[in-house]
Amino acid sequence: LGEIERSRLIAIQSSLEDVSKLTKPFSLEIAGAGAFPGKNRPRVFWLGMSVEKESPLFGIQQWIEEAMAVLEFEKENRRFSPHLTLGRVKFNADFSGIFQYLEKHPFPSIAFTVDHVSLIQSHIKPSGAEYTMLSEYRF
Template sequence: MPRLFTGIEIPPEVATDLSLMRGGIYGARWIDVENYHITLRFIGDIDDSSADDVHMALEQIRRKPFEVTLETLGSFGGDKPRAIVAKAKPAAPLVELQAQQERLLRRIGIAPEPRKFTPHVTLARLRAASSMAVADYLSTRGFFFSRRFEASRFVLFSSRASTGGGPYVVEAAYPLG
């Protein structure tokens, strides 16, 4: 039973820049650079027949390539931080692509995504990191400057059930344009 999600891959040169943000916080498990991505829609563990339906639904999407801007570092989890992320600007083409996937997947019976879409690249998952340590980390990384790249496709990823996911495998690619 595959665990699936859709996403946008991060180009190697941008991933290398993001990898320079690694280190400096106790309790961080840094994500492998080759696993950096922006999740568009988590699908979850589904059977092979449903996976085929997902693939056919995603093949219907026709959109133009668009620019993605990673604009700031941040964290998720508030007082109990759970991740360090590079937040992407929620530009219309990115948000519309995610919304179209949400609609198509609901039509074929995939449960709705309960979380609000917040485009980001997870850089580290946190365990036992204090909110003060995360605030200190983010303040010392204030030199982070925007990274831009063109999204020319989105992909269907699979992952094994493991702590924090990964390694991720591209099961199918859907070109934009």
């Protein structure tokens, strides 16, 4: 969301509280691993999600995106791609060994329950991003 004023932060927190009241815990499954934008020049390593079209995750994402649009935040141009970020790459290197390993040893499926949404602030520093949880909203 970028730099935001305190008044907008309060509005965001209110929106997240609203969505948490309308949501019940649900299950997701980690399935597979990969990199954005791709294997040739990876910038982000991730674990993928096996998500049904009917999953509450898509409803939550859409609801939050619409709530942020009302607060005049720009909508994301990219298609929503549920994943867990493992790490970011700051340099060019040969990661082919990692991808060869993952092809021979696929990441196991792991199911887990989603029971909250968190608002997290990032501080960009020369050493990398540092994250602070501002608030958590349980379903």
